[in-house]
Amino acid sequence: MDKPRPEFAFLRSDDFLRPNSSVHETVSTDQKQPIKEMDFFSRNNQHNQPNEQESNRGSSTRTEAPAGVNTGLNLLSLNTGIQRSGNDNLNIQPKTEFDTLQVELERVRDENRKLRIMLEQITKNYSDLQGQLLMAMGEAARLKKDDTTCTPGTRQLMDPRPSGGLDINEASVSDEKNQEGSVSPANTMEVMSNESEHHKIPSAGKKTCFGDGPDQGSTHSWGSPKSPTVLDPSKSEEQASEVPFRKARVSVRARSEAPLISDGCQWRKYGQKMAKGNPCPRAYYRCTMAAGCPVRKQVQRCAEDKTILTTTYEGNHNHPLPPAATAMANSTSAAAAMLLSGSNTSKDALVNSAGFFHPMPYLSTMASLSASAPFPTITLDLTQGTNPMHFHRAPPSSTTFPSPLHGCPQLIGQPLYAPPKIPVLPSAQMGHRHPSMVETVTAAITSDPNFTAALAAAISTIIGAPRSSYGNTPNSHGENSKPFSGMPALPGSPQLPQSCTTFSTN
DNA sequence: CGAATTTGACCGGCGC
């Protein structure tokens, strides 16, 4: 099902920086080339200082960044000008093959340095946005609930630190890059997971609250974000008391002809039932990417429209996610956090969240939230097309808000990868501020799992991969016994080692 | 032959 990932091409700095460069004559257009370039870079990290050569020549040889990608960086290009004369440092005649290679090497270094800067910027903006999202949600929740329950949950939501109780993935998210800035995606997910366990939803009923303690060790422990292997005994009691409910669900509706939407994770079917009121059977899957991963999902076609596939996720992954699985993990977890933090949910939450989301152009599809279901469930409806900010009616007991999910074409059952669609930004949708293109790109990235995967792969090559093993990373992670389409978990990427849900299509 | 899927049995929650 998984295809080769030509999207690597999107990460080629060639594509960003010199679309029609003549360097192609000397640089292979092979898909592996970026890795090769990264290799060069990783061996030459020493030049973080500006290179006067390039600053001198930059403006004349500059090529356009991809449409509107104003990262705010000085993305000067790299010499398409291998032919430049008067090299300062390389005061050599670039006539010999060696010299040519050296010049090429220099160029590649610069290119990779800029690419890295750009990626860091994107990552940082991504983190910032994540933080803003959490802040806003936390604030909304707090305003809503400060007269009833628990600020702790809210505060925790806003607290980027890994919370004490949880964390199976603390180790895996320890990458310092994720710590800087505001809330890292990884931590975000952590906090969200944590958050989800702090809020009581009355309608969740006894099934969902407290105390599924005995279940924790059993197969019914799904939904628990804790992994038995890392559970700190000293914290267990505290954790137990902090787990008011753990079965919040995120349901995703998308049009798909395929029987199953590939979402970057590996699933194993363990059951199928005929559900009442629906002629289509409901299939039950559990995540098999890591032993004991509690995440499960249900897949069922809509009775009214069989082209609509409803995938309901439950639980938190207890293992690093492949990049392809993280984009939606972000989105759905944000939705879940919204659900949970706003628990008793209301129009206030809607208004607040909507107001907050407005500047985010990629928040286009709709979500409905229902706390009246056996489990608090948020439904992200991706079948609405791409009508941004379109609010559809929700049942009276539900509330709706723009979902972080973007209705990307992949969700419509298209097997072919298409470049991430950067949302058009009508000014009317922009709210009061004009988001930078970085945000736009970030939006596109977060809305497109494949692109995220490719980006993360590139980042990992630059940042995460040890020098000795730059390039292709053998899947040596113990927790992922099964290789994931060549996309290993990436410690340095904006991936979310733990998420509430994952969703994407391949 | 091992892994994945299928499918009927089983269990627990819930409403009547």
Place this chain on the structure above:
DNA sequence: GCGCCGGTCAAATTCG
């Protein structure tokens, strides 16, 4: 208490 229903288990079957 009984039956319905959702969810899970596990043996049987299929698949690669």
